[in-house]
Amino acid sequence: MKAAVYRQYHKDPRQVVKIEDIDTPNPKGNEVLIKVEAAAYNYNDLWGIWGEPIKIPMPHISGSDVAGTVTEVGENVTTNIKEGDRVTSYPNLTCRVCYECTSGREYDCGNRLVWGFQTGPLWGGFAQYTHLPEVNVIKLLDNVSFTDAAAISMVGMTAWHMLVTRAKIRPGQTVLIMGGGSGMGIAGIQIAKLFNCDVIATAGNKDKMEKCLQLGADFVVNHRESDWYEKVREITNRQGVDVVYEHIGKTVFPQEVALLKIGGTLVSTGATTGYTSTIDLRYLFFKGTNLLGATQGTKAGLEGVIGWVSKGKIKPVIDTILPFSNMVEGHIKMADSQLFGKIVTTPQIL
Template sequence: MKAVVYDKYAPNDDYKSILSVKDIPEPTPKPNEVVFRVRAAALNYNDIWGMRGQPVPVPLPHISGSDAAGEVVAVGADVTNFKVGDRVVSHSNMSCRVCEACTDGREYDCTKRTIWGFQTGPLWGAYSEFTHLPEVNVAKVPDSVSFDEAAAASMTLLTSWHMLVGRARIRPGQTVLIMGGGSGVGSFGIQIAKLYNCNVIATGSPDKLDKLKELGADFAVDHRKPDWSKEVRQIAKPFGGIDIAFDHIGQTHWNDQLTLLKYGGTLVTCGATTGYDAKTDLRHIFFKGTNILGSTQGTKAELEQGLYWMGKKKIKSIIDSVYSFENAAEAHTKMLTGKGLVGKILLKP
């Protein structure tokens, strides 16, 4: 089978110099695994971290990709919930399933947790014609959801659902600020907040603002403007301020978000694409009783909840573009620059 492989790092982001399509053996399932044909896979920023070899070196030779959807072609002897022909999507949070956190329903807090397609390998990720995963790391895809939509949703829908529903405990009628609404997690964040009948203010670059409203945002603000937070404050004033700030941007916009939260408000964060060394005015935390919540990945049950609503057409994947394996370098460069990017980029064999 063919797969997108690299066997050295590219700290300068020269992906063409390391990525190539190679022929590797097809997987056979272990007793607890399913093998499925990959019909679509989606890019994530951890692909870039992997190719850079930072912040953690990944196993080499490496196949990236944490999101894959397709149909099952083989099952191991101990598999009980899946059969050949089932339509499935990956749940990339791989945990031990026996520690206190896992048995408490917090598999995302497992200290032995790894991300499939990022930390796994050698040669074990989504960008291959066939792949394999433990039975506990795949979920069934509703018949009304395409493979493209499922692949585009896998990690980002899970992350967004866990941030808003699992961590921030979103409630109907709240006012929610979605930072970077044009990203994969941001696009799902907007839709989840609207599913809960919230007032949604989304931010993005000027070329994405109309798209954010099409996704369901009630208001769209250019967060590249120096006074972006003042505009958000005026919009949120009739609602009493921001109840939940949904962040993955990090350093450049962190403290401004804190100032926008109402008393007892919540900032939930899953990343720091602009940097991790954020300035924090502590007065906005202790005096206002602010909740700051970290969030990463989520449970398989949360992924299945999100897929349920996708099946009901209440949430949809936003797919920006589709590339072949042979054009993987171009696809990753587009994700890195983010220019004009709204939603997910897919790779297909």
């Protein structure tokens, strides 16, 4: 089979990621073999290629979001997953026996590995075939395309976890979706609207601002303008917002905390502009502010998201679909971040 393999770290993916012929894997007892029809890109693919912030097993195949068809099941597979099923991946490999796992918090499992990022050698989604434990696949209804399923999995699961599981959004709340034009933002806007929240999105240019409105955002502000914070205050009649959906970090964090209503909640899953920040602690204790962290999500959450995709209530947004022979371009596009939606490659189409 063909797979996108790299054997050393490099800042430029084109220097190291090559399409190679390697052996098709055999599923272990509790695993299924998947013929990969679509695989989507995430930032952790770039972190793997760069070798930063963590080192990963080599040689490596990246890719944590796939959809395809089950072509073989291991002898110990006990669920109703069978050959011919259309499935998508749930990328958290967890122990399923620790306290956190058995409390329904598999995302907090101390043994958790993100498949396609921390796994290997040669175990990820950018390949014509891959294998996953049966508990890490979710069946797709026929009306959910492979490209849509791959495109929504990681961002949909993470956004659901942030807004529904952690921030516990409710109808009528005002939710500020930072970076509304990013993959995370697109999922966040749609989930907040699904819960009948009022959504204020931020984006970095006119084109992305317009697209946020088309996705259902009620208001949009340009977070590259220095008065973005004042504009959000004006939109809320100086009341602030109930929930901030945060993945930007240092450059906006203090303003986000200040924008929260009394008892409001900020939920963070990343910090692309920097990890350190200062906040006025009076906002924390006087206003009863909730500062929450979130990473990844649950399989049940992802199944919920896929269900809403099937009902047409969450629409995956795809920027580009690349043939597999040109898959490395997806890493480049991801790095320069001038995207609206996900990049997907099709390993069966070279």
